[in-house]
Amino acid sequence: MIRIENVSKSFGSFKALDGLSLHAGEGTVLGLLGPNGSGKTTTVKILTTLLAPDSGDARVAGHSVLAAPALVRRNLGLSGQYAAVDEKLTAFENLHMVGRLYGMNRRTASARAHELLEGFRLTDVANKRSGTFSGGMRRRLDLAGAIVARPKVVVLDEPTTGLDPRGRLDTWDVVSRLVSDGTTVLLTTQYLEEADRLADNIAVINHGRVIAEGTATELKQSAGTERISVVLRYASDLSAAAAALDAATGSGVSPDIDPQNLGVSIAAPQGHRTLVRILSDLDAVGIPVEEASLRRPTLDDVFLQLTGHAADQARQKEEVAA
Ligand SMILES: Nc1ncnc2c1ncn2[C@@H]1O[C@H](COP(=O)(O)OP(=O)(O)O)[C@@H](O)[C@H]1O
Numbered sequence: 001m002i003r004i005e006n007v008s009k010s011f012g013s014f015k016a017l018d019g020l021s022l023h024a025g026e027g028t029v030l031g032l033l034g035p036n037g038s039g040k041t042t043t044v045k046i047l048t049t050l051l052a053p054d055s056g057d058a059r060v061a062g063h064s065v066l067a068a069p070a071l072v073r074r075n076l077g078l079s080g081q082y083a084a085v086d087e088k089l090t091a092f093e094n095l096h097m098v099g100r101l102y103g104m105n106r107r108t109a110s111a112r113a114h115e116l117l118e119g120f121r122l123t124d125v126a127n128k129r130s131g132t133f134s135g136g137m138r139r140r141l142d143l144a145g146a147i148v149a150r151p152k153v154v155v156l157d158e159p160t161t162g163l164d165p166r167g168r169l170d171t172w173d174v175v176s177r178l179v180s181d182g183t184t185v186l187l188t189t190q191y192l193e194e195a196d197r198l199a200d201n202i203a204v205i206n207h208g209r210v211i212a213e214g215t216a217t218e219l220k221q222s223a224g225t226e227r228i229s230v231v232l233r234y235a236s237d238l239s240a241a242a243a244a245l246d247a248a249t250g251s252g253v254s255p256d257i258d259p260q261n262l263g264v265s266i267a268a269p270q271g272h273r274t275l276v277r278i279l280s281d282l283d284a285v286g287i288p289v290e291e292a293s294l295r296r297p298t299l300d301d302v303f304l305q306l307t308g309h310a311a312d313q314a315r316q317k318e319e320v321a322a
């Protein structure tokens with residue numbers, strides 16, 4: 001349903017996409033995961049015909065964005081990174097208008113609008129101007145707008161960024177329902193938990209290139225081993241503790257230090273044996289430990305390994321940039 005083949009795109013001398021390829025089969029969710037500036041929105045724009053690739057091609061339901069952009073658009077629903085609702089219109093009018101733009105008659109557009117308002121918990125505010133809505137309500141309305149015409153492929157660019165936990169759960173529910181109806185979804189996200197939960201396949205991108213792909217389970221396995229984390233009592237012990245972890249694993253991979261939470265963590269191929277050694281080493285040098293744990297790799301670890309920074313660091317940078 002989605003085939004992106006070897007797409008490159010530069011802005012001036014800056015290469016935003018560098019031979020990117022992605023595929024998604026019918027009724028699956030492809031999660032596109034990458035730090036700020038990695039090329040997620042550029043990919044979305046090319047797939048949705050808003051931007052032309054310099055080279056390569058992208059297909060939606062078999063139609064090329066270069067050769068048949070109108071057919072691509074007919075098969076596609078998009079919810080962009082920033083919710084695009086018409087603030088002067090009510091929730092109902094927004095959805096009704098989209099239905100009419102897709103060629104539905106008044107009655108069909110109206111029935112579809114009401115159905116979606118219900119599904120997205122917007123019935124109570126159906127006749128309120130969307131300009132008065134909260135971020136979460138706007139997002140829901142925008143998502144509803146993307147699926148008015150029951151497109152075969154839905155593209156969601158960071159659908160839950162800026163939403164509260166309730167809004168995020170709602171959105172996840174919508175995506176799950178879409179997929180159970182056979183819709184194919186491309187979802188970009190900066191939330192690993194979201195990709196983990198929703199995506200059948202995940203492509204991790206950085207600098208406009210796919211640097212890893214697979215199911216969440218496969219990616220976690222590729223991140224290898226278990227991980228040891230310790231939380232210290234004193235910030236002044238952070239670097240000494242990091243050195244101790246480094247020595248105990250002997251892997252040559254630097255520990256990850258989280259100064260805010262007084263945490264130090266490191267990949268530990270030997271699992272609990274390394275944990276025992278670390279605790280005794282720290283004890284021997286008089287570094288008090290508040291918490292210690294051993295855990296399986298998460299997508300966060302995968303992300304850290306692949307991109308060299310933690311997902312929440314990437315997120316913080318993005319927030320600063322925004
Ligand atoms: N229209 C543009 N002109 C110049 N640079 C752009 C433009 N759009 C995106 N970029 C740059 O391309 C890179 C990828 O951007 P984008 O696809 O928006 O990343 P993401 O959505 O992953 O944060 C960024 O470095 C961004 O600054």
Ligand SMILES: [Mg+2]
Pocket residue numbers: 040041042081157
């Ligand atoms: Mg983006």
